[in-house]
Structure formats: structure tokens, C-alpha cells
Amino acid sequence: QKEVEQNSGPLSVPEGAIASLNCTYSDRGSQSFFWYRQYSGKSPELIMSIYSNGDKEDGRFTAQLNKASQYVSLLIRDSQPSDSATYLCAVSHSTLTFGKGTMLLVSP
Amino acid sequence: KAGVTQTPRYLIKTRGQQVTLSCSPISGHRSVSWYQQTPGQGLQFLFEYFSETQRNKGNFPGRFSGRQFSNSRSEMNVSTLELGDSALYLCASSPARDEQYFGPGTRLTVT
Numbered sequence: 001q002k003e004v005e006q007n008s009g010p011l012s013v014p015e016g017a018i019a020s021l022n023c024t025y026s027d028r029g030s031q032s033f034f035w036y037r038q039y040s041g042k043s044p045e046l047i048m049s050i051y052s053n054g055d056k057e058d059g060r061f062t063a064q065l066n067k068a069s070q071y072v073s074l075l076i077r078d079s080q081p082s083d084s085a086t087y088l089c090a091v092s093h094s095t096l097t098f099g100k101g102t103m104l105l106v107s108p
Numbered sequence: 109k110a111g112v113t114q115t116p117r118y119l120i121k122t123r124g125q126q127v128t129l130s131c132s133p134i135s136g137h138r139s140v141s142w143y144q145q146t147p148g149q150g151l152q153f154l155f156e157y158f159s160e161t162q163r164n165k166g167n168f169p170g171r172f173s174g175r176q177f178s179n180s181r182s183e184m185n186v187s188t189l190e191l192g193d194s195a196l197y198l199c200a201s202s203p204a205r206d207e208q209y210f211g212p213g214t215r216l217t218v219t
Contacts, residue, residue, distance in 0.1 A: 043198055043212050043213045044210050046207060046208070046209060049207055073201070088151065089151075095153050095164045096141070096153065096208060097157065098150055098151040098152075101150065
């Protein structure tokens, strides 16, 4: 069974700090990797996708992928209170499998 | 470009009834996937449709079914509702197979 594991949190960081969110997956055949942000009461919003080993940067967000270690991470630089949300890691191999998410709390 | 739309947004049903939920994907997207989200289980994949054909199916009982129309709009149906079917049902569309964009969801409450 395909599994995607995330620490449920909450991960608490002060405003301006770097938030580091981690995810491991079990299916070695996985080919596409995504990070979604979900605010309370809202639907998930795609914020990053990564397909090859290494880093991918988009504004304050950096996704990191290590297929050998079956590990995906998301770094959020200069964290803002508006970043407070649940971050879902999703891994694709024919279907998309989601982790249960990590709650991030950014305090002013 | 307009996003994914889902109707209705909220629904209250009683046990034993059936329900149909509707999803209109982003224009040009041919793949539509459905997910169930609950606090305990998280986001769980129900099924995926592409060009009116079911391409993948998750591990849900046969009471859950879906279909896709020629204009890519999709419906899912749940028959003989159970209390445990109370959840947020999310539809997501994709231009091909990978990046999926979610609609606002339908909150179903079964009493």
C-alpha cells in the first residue's frame, strides 16, 4: 500500500523564520511530487511541484526531492502569519496519494 | 480562467438516502478526480475520469460511483448513505495527469 508520511505538528515558528516541512513516501515508483496548502475550512491549493532530484525554488518556497531516500521537503523562508495553514505532501504514481498534513503556525 | 466549481457546497442527508455531487473542471482540463476528506483519514482518492472513462479507482465500496460527460463535467453518486460518509468531497481537475487543481468542495453531513 502506498503511504505518504508527514509529522502532524503543529510546527510553530516565529515570523521571519524558516519553516521546514518534511515528507517520506513508500512507493519507489513515484514520479511526481507536490505540496499543497490548505487553510482551515478551505480546499487544498497547489503551491509547489517537483519532478527530479534536487531543489526547486519559487519565491519564498523551496521544494527539495531525494528519490534515493524517498524524501520530499518544503522550506518556507521569511515565514508570515498568513502562511499558517496545513501543508499536504502528495506523491503521484498513476494516482495521487496524500499525507495527512503538517499544521504550521507562524506567530507574529 | 475560471477555477473548478462544485455544487452544491453544503448538503444534509439522512441515512439510507442517496446523493449526487457535481463538478465542472477548469476549461480545457480533461481529467477529473474525486477525493473524500475527513479529519481522521485525511484526503483519500475515490476515482479519476479522463475522456469519459474511469481511469483509476480508490478503495471505496461500490456505493460510491461516478461518471464524466463529454464536456468533462463529472458527477459522483453515493447510494445508501451511512453516517461515516459525512465528509468534505473534493473534485480536482488536471490538464493531463499530474498537477491537480481543487474545487471548493461539497460538505456532506449524514444524520
